[in-house]
Amino acid sequence: MKTIRLIVIFISIFCVFNSITAQDYYLKGKGPFNEKIPTPKEYLGYEIGEHHTRHDLIVGYLTQLAEISDRASIEVYGKTHEHRKLVMFSVSATENLKNLEQIKQQHLSFVNTNEDAKNYEDVPVIIQLGYNVHGNEPSSAEAALLTAYTLVASNSAEVKNYLKNAVIFIDPTINPDGRDRHTQWANQYQSKNLVSDNIDAEHNEAWPRGRTNHYWFDLNRDWLLAVHPESKGKLKWMHEWYPNVVTDFHEMGTNSHYFFEPMKPIGSWDPIMPKENYEDLNNMFAKYYSKSLDDLGSLYYTKESFDGTYPGYGSSYPDLQGGLAILFEQASSRGHVQDTDYGKITFPFTIRNQLTSSFATIKAAVENKSYLRKYQQDFFKSAVTKKVKSGFGGYEFSVENDKNREKAFVDFLLTHKIKVYKKGNKYTVPLKQPQHRMVQTMFETYNKYRDSVFYDASAWSVANFYNVDYKGLKSVKLGDEVLSTASITNNKPVVKSNYAYILDWDDYNTPAALYYLQNKGLKLASAFKPFTIKTVNGEKSFNYGSLLLPVSKQKMNAEKVFQLVQLAQEKFNIPVFSTETGFSISGIDLGSNNFRVVEKPKAAMLIGEGVNSYEAGEVWHLLDSRIHMPITKIRMQNFRRANLEKYNTLVMVSGSYSQIDSVQKQKLKNWIAKGNTLITIANGAKWAIDKKIAKEQLTKKSKNKKDSIKRLSYVDASEHLGRERVGGAIFQVDLDVTHPLGFGYRNSKLPVYKNNMVFLAPSKNPYSTVAKYTENPHIDGFVSKNSLEHFIKPSASVLVNGLGAGRVILFADNPNFRGAWYGTNKLFLNALFLGSEIRVPR
Template sequence: MLKKLLLAVLFIGTTVSAQDYFFKKYHPFNSDIPSPEEFLGYTIGQHHTRHDLIVAYLTKLAETSDRASIHEYGKTHEGRKLVILTVTSPSNLKNLDQIKSQHLQFVDPKQSPTNYNDVPIFVNLGYNVHGNEPSSSEAAMLAAYTLTASNHPEILNYINNGVIFIDPTINPDGRDRHTQWANMYQGSPLVADPQDAEHNEYWPRGRTNHYWFDLNRDWLLGINPESRGKLTWYHQWYPNVVTDFHEMGTQSSYFFEPMKDNASWDPIMPKENYIDLNNLFGDYFAKALDSIGSFYFTKEVFDGTYPGYGSSYPDLQGGLALLFEQASSRGHKQTTAFGEITFPFTIRNQYVSSIATVKAAVENKAQLRKYQQDFFKSALTNASKSRIKGYTFRDDHDPNRVKAFVDKLLLHKVDVYRTGNQFVVPTRQPQYRMVQTMFETYEKYRDSVYYDASAWSVANFYNMKYNTVSNLNLGEQITSLDNLVNPNAVSKTDYAYIMDYDDYNAVAALHYLQSKGLVVSSSFKPFTAKTTTGNQRFNYGALVVAVSLQKKDSDEVYKLVQQAQQKFQVPIFAAATGYNAAGIDLGSRYVEPVTKPKAALLIGDGVRSYDAGEVWHLLDTRVHMPITKIPMRNFGGANLDKYNTLVMVSGNYDLSKKQQEKIKNWVSKGNTLITIGTASKWAIEKKLVKERLTEKEKDSTKLVVRKPYVDAPEHLGKESVGGGIFKVDLDITHPLAFGYHDTSIPVYKNNSVWLAPSKNEYATVAKYAKNPHIDGFITKKNMEDFLKPSASLIVSKVGSGRVVLFADNPNFRGSWYGTNRLFLNALFLGDKIEIPE
């Protein structure tokens, strides 16, 4: 291996030999098509390549090769292009529409073609979903060049019998963040010392996208444009094989599938996928890597239990998803326990695996095609065997949250129908396994240690109350989101407008009106108003815009209210009197003006970037509200008096005593501190609040039973809470719970933060239910000793202010529509919370 590492360095020196380090065996190449080195002006691996240059190079290949075309399937948050280069033989490329039509017949369970060997196999080579795992995008250029320019008989066979879709950079924003870093600190000569700046990015690092989301968890959730664009493309083509190239710790070697066993008790993907096909392809990868002397391992880690990876989602679409993990050079060259690892060496392993994937797919195309055909046919067969014939769901109080859930179903091509206000999802459909993913919950597992979440029933993410049905009344099929939400247009009044606060978009509408200068009040008790369209009952939190109390005339107020309704599709009513039919009147002391949030968020070293990004994303994209992001390095000099709300998400906060006092004094002035996860634990441990953590006394008399050392990681790992869904009892009269009707809601827990219920009887907003388990793995010890006795959300008084402590993340992965409101209420209504002594 050392010899190979050294060659990677030595070969950078000369042009021809440097290129031959990667693809000497595939000569001759078409001289009219530029190599990456000729186009870029440097050898692959000599520098990290910017995304725009990668796109430019693939565009050049499409221009100069009759084997290739390029397609833009979306743009990132920062406006970078998301592209796929399609490579196949010239004749296949000319007839691609016809080939696609033939291919899709195998995906349609109503058809039964048997010409498995006659249709080119579809292979999607996907690279660089984690931006600071850069070797694969460089390998993508090498693979693209080989497939478009090589005239070697092997390559000609591959393009004649396959259509290869090369997605060079799934996360361009993160990649460019890392590329800038690596090139900025690149030395000449190269510095291999692991402590050098080149090998140690600053926060938030390049792994994530613009909003610091891990896009390799977003295939199922489909929150970001990168994922939504790829999913839309995916469901147009249904590739047979999909690669997912990654990097891992520098001290490791190389991983390819088969993975660690799936932890589900009864995995919904067929065994043929993760046993037969994985082992079949594994033989190809082993042979290819053996030929260049690379070491590797399989089966030990990286389970595909969670269905939202690039290496698991395609498995639920009749494809074979393949994970690769390369030990990272984290720069251009780095010293390891095995010698020096170089960037070119890491690239070559990814390149060799790419070509081996195409080879394996082409040589087994009949088996792969029949497998995909059987996959979708078995979806109907399996559904027919199940006693559950469908799922129904509805929420008459919150149509925009329902709309968001329907959008998620449609994104994954799940058939949805509507009868009145009720939606129906039949199980007998080609996407039956996605239906299972959306609705089924589990409590029995084969394993207890997970690479990621052990629960993902998406309906619970949306707090969607659903039921199983054995008889179906489908009604009208929903094919788009158009007309799903149609509130009656608000009429003009000179007295007051009342907005229903139950709708998910109500907070965004509230902020819109505040940003336009209107004073908006919130009702702290329900009432029934005499509106111009009849009596209307309003829940806790209903928003009131009193026309005569505004600094604008009634026409301007009406125009703004109209704009808010049209923009966010929320129910708004006009009232000509403040004398309500039932409950409090509009002039009640229980109707209080809402303070416009001036919010700040701590970011930087020690802060969990995922959680911080989720807050930023929620406010940016759904509430359209700015939030100031204060780096930890600047906190000492920051003037907190500019803000009335401060957010601290999970992290390890290394704040001095003086800085802790700064926060406490600021809260005491009447402001609101919102803490999430380990930040809540920190606030308790640093005595910012007089609350406690749930602790279980250790039995000092209990004998220690010796266990095998080799089992330690598994035994210790299962004690962590890897991600489960649990039920809480919610006080819906509390301002933090305004907008909810049901006292029982699901929350997502992926930490070991156990908050003891507050000693103040009015301060515990949400406590885990008596029987809390909904979905996911948790040990009996964690369930009985910690979860059941604990609270999920409490508020603690500090002087004239308060700290809102979330044990669980209400904004997890941008997908928890069901608990976002708890967090948003803390922002908008926090200062209205009075905690009786």
């Protein structure tokens, strides 16, 4: 009966929406409304749901509400890569807004572990409604406009009660760049006579689609990693307010219905999140959602899918800050109206469900504010009393020979308000602190799980992302608290030399400095063997890959060279050493042929339909944001006419590359054979092997004649198949640090991140296996015994295959994952800068 009712609702909405007002359809029962407050239609010129609303119009409308009403205010908390404003709209009773700073301090007293406030009912509950983190899931941002209007304009007793007992913060568009990309697409293909056919262009965006931000990153995975300005701004706000409730609105497949929490059981064997959060609080709020959606006749489900194991979602990170974060997933119209198995689903229908859940959240939070406040207070108090099963009291870490990577990791910890202490060159992070659970997140590793199929990554020990040397401590001795990282990269200013400068390749920022100097016309050479030499700062040992800049070999005078070196050091905060001699104390002299001139990279990357936009975006972001180097992005449809002779390096991330026919494949092989470098990542490497561009092999499981097919239950198929997938885990490899791809590393043991099913067999050439998984490689995350024993252990992580005078570099794992793998970025950058100097011995 309910299914029939839903079909009728879908069809009726499609037919009559244009003949009714938004007040009737969306806001029934929320009046009376203050007529002095403009409705969204009065500002936009159309009813919510008739078109997709641009981000600037969303900000403009909320700004106008804040200017007109004494119930509201608005602040800019950041800007996107494309310079769109990130705004937070605050709405509450007039008296609350007048005393907002006092309310904030009263609220924070429940977070402060040194206070013991008990006035739970006296302080308004803090609610943060977050919308549209995925740009092409647009219904929630439209609902945000209606939510804001209702809270500002309604004079109903219900809304007034909410305003009295809550401060509500509305973040209408967490991902403005992606939203506007999708908005432009949906509106430009919208017909006056709406087309519901699923195959219509309106419902099928072109690559890279609007889900992601400017660099094609998924911002709903970035709360933990904090790579992008959208996330950094949001985290700063989060740690200023510590809201009691946070919403995370999404969309999913058109033939789905509606999802709200509780999710499927949490996958961790020993979750760091309190059980009270994912059981009691979720079930408490679920009753409000079910009642509200039942009243609409909307179908929904819970418990079957999604998981909150990964702490970097909008629906999980706030859980680790004493709040309740709630995920919503609405079936998407992916345009304005689309056919489904149940009839037609319309944009207004999707918006109304999101609006309904927004107000159900407010109602639940207000009616349970004492419970939420005490829960958050207990959460933070337990953080300073809780003991972990490992018995550790904290962690000690250090980063040798790379001050910029050290600085980046400490900055990262401070971003999450984790207290860090330093004594000598060692850092200590105690577990006894308010961010106890975030400390666990950064350092703990796991090998035992309740679940075997994860919605996302199952490993996120971020200390491994940064390749820091760390260990657990039973007894913690604190040094001085680190409040700033400015002094970490306090390098001695370079002194002018008339002979040579040496740049330390171990430092994370040196590749950026190298490109800067190359772009200014200077020639530098890489050391293919280590050496020790006298510098103006004393005797200094240099590792493989150290850069030599000989003054006499430049086309400019010594003074100009010095000025450029100074600028490079200042810009990238790297160690630079001056020397007046070419005679080394040990190792190669500066005139040795083991110094090889580094060719300036002229790089391109294939993008477009069939290419993994996440991996492509990671390469683009790394080079554009950290190396300050351009890379030409060649769309697949343009590859046929691209002149590859303009480039010496081509990057192919995961993709099908079905548009590359036999003629284009030969074109690629001929280009490589001339001495150029093809860098492949994950499924890009598999493609190169399958197409015989690289003469290597994939690991295959040995067949056992005794193996028989066991009969299994159909209902368990997805679980059984899913557990074999390596969805995101950390493994250890043994790296050849004498190989150009290993330059800049001192320790041959290196953590890598694997989230694919590409397994490279070690090369038959004994010099071509650059990195191989160690005998016991598993560090963190779920991996099945079958995948570990039969595929990972026997395999290589990095190979180099020769082709004519050139080479193909194959990464089985992603060295640039989510912009956060500082520890393996150097592998990729070595391929980019030193690839031309790799000679594959035969």
